[in-house]
Amino acid sequence: MLEGSISSGGGVTSWLRSAGVLSNAPSRTLETIQSFLSRRVSVMKQIHDSIAAAQHRQSTQANKHGRSNLASFAVGEQVLLHKSAVPAHAFRARAVGMSSDVKLRSAWHGPFTVLRVVSPTNYKLDLPTSWQIHPTFYVGKLKRYLPLLSTPTTDEVTATDPSDHAAALPLPPPPSSPPPPTPQPSPPSTSAPPLVAAPQSPAPDNLRLLAAPPLSIDH
Numbered sequence: 001m002l003e004g005s006i007s008s009g010g011g012v013t014s015w016l017r018s019a020g021v022l023s024n025a026p027s028r029t030l031e032t033i034q035s036f037l038s039r040r041v042s043v044m045k046q047i048h049d050s051i052a053a054a055q056h057r058q059s060t061q062a063n064k065h066g067r068s069n070l071a072s073f074a075v076g077e078q079v080l081l082h083k084s085a086v087p088a089h090a091f092r093a094r095a096v097g098m099s100s101d102v103k104l105r106s107a108w109h110g111p112f113t114v115l116r117v118v119s120p121t122n123y124k125l126d127l128p129t130s131w132q133i134h135p136t137f138y139v140g141k142l143k144r145y146l147p148l149l150s151t152p153t154t155d156e157v158t159a160t161d162p163s164d165h166a167a168a169l170p171l172p173p174p175p176s177s178p179p180p181p182t183p184q185p186s187p188p189s190t191s192a193p194p195l196v197a198a199p200q201s202p203a204p205d206n207l208r209l210l211a212a213p214p215l216s217i218d219h
Helices: 014-019 030-063 162-168 205-211
Strands: 078-082 108-119 122-125 136-138 142-144
Touching (some): 078 122
Antiparallel strands (some): 108 122
16 A cells, blocks of 8 residues: 555655556556546536636625626716725825815715726726826726716815816905995884873862961051
8 A cells, every 4th residue: 555655755656666667557548538538628617617606606795785886988978986996195185175084075076087998897087196096997986977966065176186276266255345234213212201290270268278378467
């Protein structure tokens, strides 16, 4: 048994080293060659089928997580790019008014112009030169830009260089002088009306006698 085993050093059996022949070497006939080829072809087909089944499972799982976006874009069309496709170093030279907090940034950046259709699922965009990233992206990271439905935000990055973004921003209107104050109607007076003395009635006769001056008597 030990003499018929293949040694790890020479890669052959001890019979081949000593006698130069194999004790149990198969005969090289046409039938053995055809049997060997058929086994090899069967193994290759099994490997190909296993690879195809694995690819199908992977694509099914990937499509469950939002990779079923297969929208098509034309050259010159404007699209939005998802923030997950933009690395953090691209925001170091951020545009004016862009939030420095990652959580406060917009989920979509753009719009960017499509320069070339690399494949049905990959597109090359016109990105700012300061970003220094590869401009080709998967279609699942893109979304069509709709100007009539999109509202501009301060976190929105244009397809131009961020250094030119400040010059493209509209200037704020000059401060206008405040309008003259509008005269307000005076509130109704709350002071009490002046007191008016009531007319005095004539005194009765008994009071007149008491109020009359005393009579003087001459002696």
